[in-house]
Amino acid sequence: MSELAPWQQRPYHQAIAALAEGRLGHALLLMGPALMGKREVALRLSRRLLCATPGADGQACGACRGCRQFEAGTHADFKHVSFIPNDKGDKLRSEIVVDQMRALGHWFALTPQLGGAQVALVEPAHALNTAAANALLKTLEEPAPGRYLLLVTDQPGRLPATIRSRCQRLEFRLPPRDEAEAWLAAKGHGPQARQRALDAARGHPGLAADWLDGGHLALRGDVMKELGAVAEGRRAPVELAGAWLGDELAPLRLRFAAEAVLDGLSHRLAAAPAPGLTLPDDFQKLSAWFDAANRLRNQLSLPALRHDLALAGLLLEWRSMFKDTARTGARR
Ligand SMILES: [Zn+2]
Structure with a gap:
């Protein structure tokens, strides 16, 4: 797995520390600007939660059955919920719909196949329509041990307050300038290009990299x-x-x-x-x-x-x- 950027490491380690101290919430809201690598952190955290034998450093071992199945994309106790095709099947919906959240609720009620945790990643969480959000709320109101729900969004304000208030927040924040510059430098961008891109992107390294690459x-x-x-x-x-x-x-x-x-x-x-x-x-x-x-x-x-x-x-x-x-x- 690639190394996380510093602004990804902070929320990741915040979650790992909370897990180690037994205070990690059942529902997590990973929020912050687009292009900050939130999904990558959500996946890394999912893998860790599903690992049977995590290392002393708090990371997934990468070798157990859970880790191997996760890497292969076949882990039965992990669910990635996003846009599904519309009824005609010719394109993706622009909303996450109620059937998806009902299915998720039923899935969480199953016994985990590998006997460990169950993790669902929902993104973009702000795309839940009203009925879907209400269905999700039911799941949030009945937290079960070992069940984790990871909601990823760059527009948390569009989520109902009833959902936000039931989630533990992992915030992704724009890094200090020198950190963003060092990261762009490691990607091979020269000093002048880095400065110009970061100025244009108001200090957002992901956006700056996107504009430089494009x-x-x-x-x-x-x-x-x-x-x-x-x-x-x-x-x-x-x-x-x-x-x-x-x-x-x-x-x-x-x-x-x-x-x-x-x-x-x-x-x-x-x-x-x-x-x-x-x-x-x-x-x-x-x-x-x-x-x-x-x-x-x-x-x-x-x-x-x-x-x-x-x-x-x-x-x-x-x-x-x-x-x-x-x-x-x-x-x-
Ligand atoms: Zn493992």
Whole structure:
């Protein structure tokens, strides 16, 4: 097994220590930003909980029958619950449904086949629909010894409070900058690339690595230039909307655009000159635009909408903010 990053090790060791002291909860909520390696920790913890002969270091032995079956993906006392195909069978559902949670409740009532623990991993836990969440609640209300439920989410706020309150939390937090840099360095990224990626990703190492590997930092630079061109009337919103939707990177472009606004606003609050785009002064309009950009980004996954019109509208709004600024002479 690969070595865990420091920000994965902390919640993992927190759980292992709790287990050793007999205070590990039956339900765990692994929460924190996406791309922090939560699933990997959940799997590692599952393997440990199912190991018959863990080492003195608290790790799974890797050699017992439980460990071998887990590695082979055939452990009968481990269940991984996620999206299942829809009724037509042509794609995955976007929710975890009640039948899955009922089945899980029945499964937890069985005798473990290897005589040890039973572990279920549910992800993404925020995708439980209301009926599924209610069914899960029943399971949570009747904890049985040796039964562990691991819920993984990057949006814990979308889980009902009744479920959250019954879980022990394992939080994944963004690491200190030097730790993130050392991790990126070990992945072979040079000092300049590391700095730029971590700045762009606001210190999130997983995101920085994702953007470095995908070559997306250049895209971020392009988005800044393109927004500048629209603001100055050198590029037509409708035409740029078409260009942005020309490949699968439109959501990332909108993310970068929204963050450019956020960066500008936070530098303004700190009374520091913002790098990159010079923004108009209207705080309310800027924050409304930030919200609209994020909303549209979420809607891009819905096929029914006219994304070209919505994006062109957003970029027109962008241009008009700068026009207003020029007219009132409020440019900084
Ligand atoms: Zn083992």
